[in-house]
Amino acid sequence: GEDVEQSLFLSVREGDSSVINCTYTDSSSTYLYWYKQEPGAGLQLLTYIFSNMDMKQDQRLTVLLNKKDKHLSLRIADTQTGDSAIYFCAEWGDTGGFKTIFGAGTRLFVKA
């Protein structure tokens, strides 16, 4: 079945850029998303990209999509301690039966 994979941990220094990577298997993915989860809270949608795009920028966030390699990345510029959280990659496509498939999440640690 469809799968989304992410590395589990990433540690960066405050002020540096963070890059969180994700790979997916569903070649018919239509939308790909990045969600953020702070401790003890629900998930918050950060941004999403349509599959016919290869880049989307929103303030400090840049999403890159390599559809050929089924690779998605989220770059956070000037990472702050408030960015420390779990980041989930997710995809939605026709083969998912209207279900969104989530990765296991990448825990981002930002060191002051």
Added chain:
Amino acid sequence: DGGITQSPKYLFRKEGQNVTLSCEQNLNHDAMYWYRQDPGQGLRLIYYSQIVNDFQKGDIAEGYSVSREKKESFPLTVTSAQKNPTAFYLCASAEGPGLAGNSYEQYFGPGTRLTVT
């Protein structure tokens, strides 16, 4: 102010008891979802509903039940048949499929942490 609410935030139950988790949304979304999250793990889909009076099993439906009698509400019952019910439960909603321009992103509630002893 539109959103999705879950109550209570923390819930404690004795083993063998059924418990119902509440999820309400005022976003006028057709689709609603229940996920389970265990420590250090991603989300696992329990049940989902694309429209009122209809719902489907997700990947881990055993020991759970749901109802969707109203568009705004999608309660989840954790039954005594669920072998390991202690977890963080997340409810989400989304616009239904088939709407033009729909990007299907899900909106999440704040979660309910259930502890069964």
